[in-house]
Amino acid sequence: MIDMKGVHKTYSNGVTALNGVDVHIDSGEFVYLVGPSGAGKSTFVKMIFRGEKPSTGIVKVDNKDLSTYKERHIPRVRRKIGVVYQDFKLLPKLTIYENVAFALEVIEESPKVIRDRVMEVLDLVGIKDKARSFPDELSGGEQQRVAIARAIANNPKVVIADEPTGNLDPETSWGIMKVLEDVNNKGTTIIMATHSKEIVNTIKKRVIAIENGRIVRDEAGGDYGYEV
Amino acid sequence: MKFNTAKRHLREGSKNIFRNGWMTIASIGAVTVTLILVGVFLAVVFNLNKFASNIESDVEMSVYLDPTLAEDQVQSIEGQLESIDKVGSVTYSSKEEQLNQLMEDMGQTEWDLFEQDNPLSDTYTVKTSDPHDIASVSEEISKLDGVDKVDYGQGTVENLFAVNKYARIIGAVLIVGLVFTAIFLISNTIKITIIARSREIGIMKLVGATNSFIRWPFFIEGLLLGVLGAIVPVALVLGGYYYLSNNLTDNISIGFVEILPYAPFAFQLAGILLAIGAIIGVWGSVMSVRKFLKV
Numbered sequence: 146m147i148d149m150k151g152v153h154k155t156y157s158n159g160v161t162a163l164n165g166v167d168v169h170i171d172s173g174e175f176v177y178l179v180g181p182s183g184a185g186k187s188t189f190v191k192m193i194f195r196g197e198k199p200s201t202g203i204v205k206v207d208n209k210d211l212s213t214y215k216e217r218h219i220p221r222v223r224r225k226i227g228v229v230y231q232d233f234k235l236l237p238k239l240t241i242y243e244n245v246a247f248a249l250e251v252i253e254e255s256p257k258v259i260r261d262r263v264m265e266v267l268d269l270v271g272i273k274d275k276a277r278s279f280p281d282e283l284s285g286g287e288q289q290r291v292a293i294a295r296a297i298a299n300n301p302k303v304v305i306a307d308e309p310t311g312n313l314d315p316e317t318s319w320g321i322m323k324v325l326e327d328v329n330n331k332g333t334t335i336i337m338a339t340h341s342k343e344i345v346n347t348i349k350k351r352v353i354a355i356e357n358g359r360i361v362r363d364e365a366g367g368d369y370g371y372e373v
Numbered sequence: 374m375k376f377n378t379a380k381r382h383l384r385e386g387s388k389n390i391f392r393n394g395w396m397t398i399a400s401i402g403a404v405t406v407t408l409i410l411v412g413v414f415l416a417v418v419f420n421l422n423k424f425a426s427n428i429e430s431d432v433e434m435s436v437y438l439d440p441t442l443a444e445d446q447v448q449s450i451e452g453q454l455e456s457i458d459k460v461g462s463v464t465y466s467s468k469e470e471q472l473n474q475l476m477e478d479m480g481q482t483e484w485d486l487f488e489q490d491n492p493l494s495d496t497y498t499v500k501t502s503d504p505h506d507i508a509s510v511s512e513e514i515s516k517l518d519g520v521d522k523v524d525y526g527q528g529t530v531e532n533l534f535a536v537n538k539y540a541r542i543i544g545a546v547l548i549v550g551l552v553f554t555a556i557f558l559i560s561n562t563i564k565i566t567i568i569a570r571s572r573e574i575g576i577m578k579l580v581g582a583t584n585s586f587i588r589w590p591f592f593i594e595g596l597l598l599g600v601l602g603a604i605v606p607v608a609l610v611l612g613g614y615y616y617l618s619n620n621l622t623d624n625i626s627i628g629f630v631e632i633l634p635y636a637p638f639a640f641q642l643a644g645i646l647l648a649i650g651a652i653i654g655v656w657g658s659v660m661s662v663r664k665f666l667k668v
Contacts (some may be wrong), residue, residue: 196579222579234576238392251582295580318626 146172146192146303146334152202154188155273158313162188163199164358170336172302175329178338179369180355184337188216189355190305193336195219207302220253224252225339227296227304233288234279241267241291248298265347266294270324276334286317290324297328304328306337322348347371378586386593390601396566397598403562404654407555408646412610414551416641418544420632425537429504432533433523434511437494440468441652444520447495449521454497461502468493480572487591492522505534517663541663552623552649560657567661580667599654600647607643614639 147170148167154163162185178186185261191197194205196336206226208359214222227248235244242263249307267273270290280288289309296304310318322344329335339345345352345368352367353360362370392398418566433437436454438447447465471493507525515523526555618635 194579217583220578220581220583220586223579227581234579236576238389238573239380247577247582249394250378250381251577251580251586253378258376 146170146174146205146207148208148335149192150203150205150206152199152204154192154197155200155255161358163192166296166358166360168203168353168363170334171280171335173329173332175326175335176337177350177367177369178336178355179345179352179371180342181371182340184355186305186355188358190228190307190309190336190338193303193305194228194332195222195256210265220251224248224299225301225303227293227298227301229292229304229306229309230291231308233280233285233312235253235288235291235295237280239279241272241278241280241283241326245298246294246327248295252299253321254299254315262298263294266298267291269297270294275285280296284317284353285313286320287359289313289317289321293321293324293328297333298356303334303336306335306339308340310339310341315343318344342371343363374585376560377486378590382586382589383593385590387597389590389594390597391602393570396569398599400559400562400654403480403559404599404650405605407558408603408606408650409609411551411649412606412642412646413557415645416614417644418611419546421544422541423430423633425540428533429537430515432504432507432530433498433500434507434514434523436499436514437519437522437524438496439519439521440494442495446519450517451497453500453517454514457510457513458505459506461500462497466496466498467554468495471496473627480516496560536620556651556653556656557600559653560660563654563657565659567591567665571665574662578666581621588659588662591662593653595654595656595658596651597654598658599650599652602652602654603647606646610643610646611639614642 147167147168151167152163152166154162155161166185166189182185186194188197191304192199192211193206195214198212204226205293206222211222215224224238228329238248245266246259249262254262264273264276267276270293272287272290272294275283275287275291289312293306293309296306304325309325310321313321316322318341325335325337326348349366351365352369354362354367354370377512387661436450444451451463454460468491472491475493481649497513499510501507507530508527511523511525514520574587615635618632618639
């Protein structure tokens with residue numbers, strides 16, 4: 146599903162975020178991405194949805210080299226991938242319903258399909274009754290559910306979650322993890338960058354640890370491995 | 374683009390007008406204020422121009438004929454005058470007619486004496502098609518046989534033309550300057566409302582929206598802002614000019630003050646304001662969005 150070969154990334158300010166990353170992630174996997182702050186986790190996930198371009202190396206998603214896409218076709222890459230952010234990134238002036246519908250409007254789905262699918266995913270993340278509310282009327286956990294609903298609305302093959310529970314209290318975090326597991330159980334690949342030792346050690350999945358821009362550990366069912 | 378997507382853009386663009394409450398009001402306010410200024414100014418400048426043209430079109434020359442000419446020679450000069458290219462109209466007035474006119478104007482009867490020995494000349498009054506040709510035409514006419522003297526108010530007329538010319542240039546420069554100021558002011562206000570939404574534009578891109586998908590609702594929104602902002606100026610122009618053309622002309626006794634007729638001028642002016650509003654609205658919003666599309 147996702148392949149990286151010899152990926153380096155040096156930002157224009159001289160900071161090297163990735164320093165030779167090779168990784169293969171299969172379709173349907175659930176992967177934790179752990180490591181200290183500034184180790185390159187965010188850059189790693191940005192590589193996958195073309196939030197950043199690698200300085201050298203190849204990133205393949207669904208067997209397609211991302212560097213072959215022209216700048217104006219990047220939206221096509223992003224439509225295959227749902228992204229969930231720590232700060233939710235919902236559109237503040239759109240209702241919950243409209244936020245989720247937006248992901249389907251950009252792929253020009255018919256209004257009927259959009260209506261059905263939006264209600265379906267809102268139901269899936271358990272927030273159907275808030276469809277008419279605006280983001281700032283919701284709690285953090287609820288907003289993150291909306292973000293997940295938006296990420297999965299157009300049936301992407303991969304969902305990337307960049308510290309999805311980073312802004313949430315522990316109890317709410319478990320609810321979000323439950324939703325992500327449900328999504329994963331339907332066959333969607335999930336890559337989740339996280340700092341939560343509790344989550345990683347409780348819900349056992351493949352763990353990839355990144356330090357100083359390199360993968361230092363990659364084990365199935367691994368531990369978080371850092372003292373918090 | 375699919376029809377449903379076009380409908381979606383229209384819907385979103387109009388919705389933004391309401392959801393951005395104060396920013397919308399600020400933008401519409403900027404459009405309204407500047408367009409009122411532009412409208413008033415255009416009305417004044419166009420009318421001054423008309424006024425200047427009226428004065429210019431009154432410029433004419435008197436061609437005094439040699440008093441010794443026979444009647445058929447006088448006739449033949451009329452033919453020669455009319456055959457000159459730039460001549461617009463030729464009117465004949467005999468020395469008797471002129472004397473009568475003079476006596477009527479003066480209201481005195483002592484002039485009767487002159488009826489025996491009329492010192493005046495037979496005269497042709499000539500207008501050129503373009504008033505600016507008056508000097509060259511008068512020179513040409515003065516060379517004709519049997520023409521004694523040509524008088525068009527030499528000097529005064531040239532001054533008049535010069536004054537009008539500079540007035541027109543100044544008017545044009547002011548209009549251009551004002552329109553540019555309007556464009557700058559309006560597009561800046563719109564830019565501010567969009568900068569406030571740069572984060573949203575970034576989010577849309579991350580969700581997989583293409584640039585044109587993001588741009589269209591802003592296009593619609595800008596168009597609506599411009600048109601809504603033009604409503605008050607257009608109403609003011611139509612109403613105000615109606616009032617002026619009905620009252621001003623009647624009350625001012627000086628005959629040559631005459632403003633451009635309500636139809637079609639007020640409608641043309643209203644159309645110009647509406648067009649400026651719409652174009653600037655669209656331009657301002659599309660240009661501002663462009664900056665944030667590079668995510």
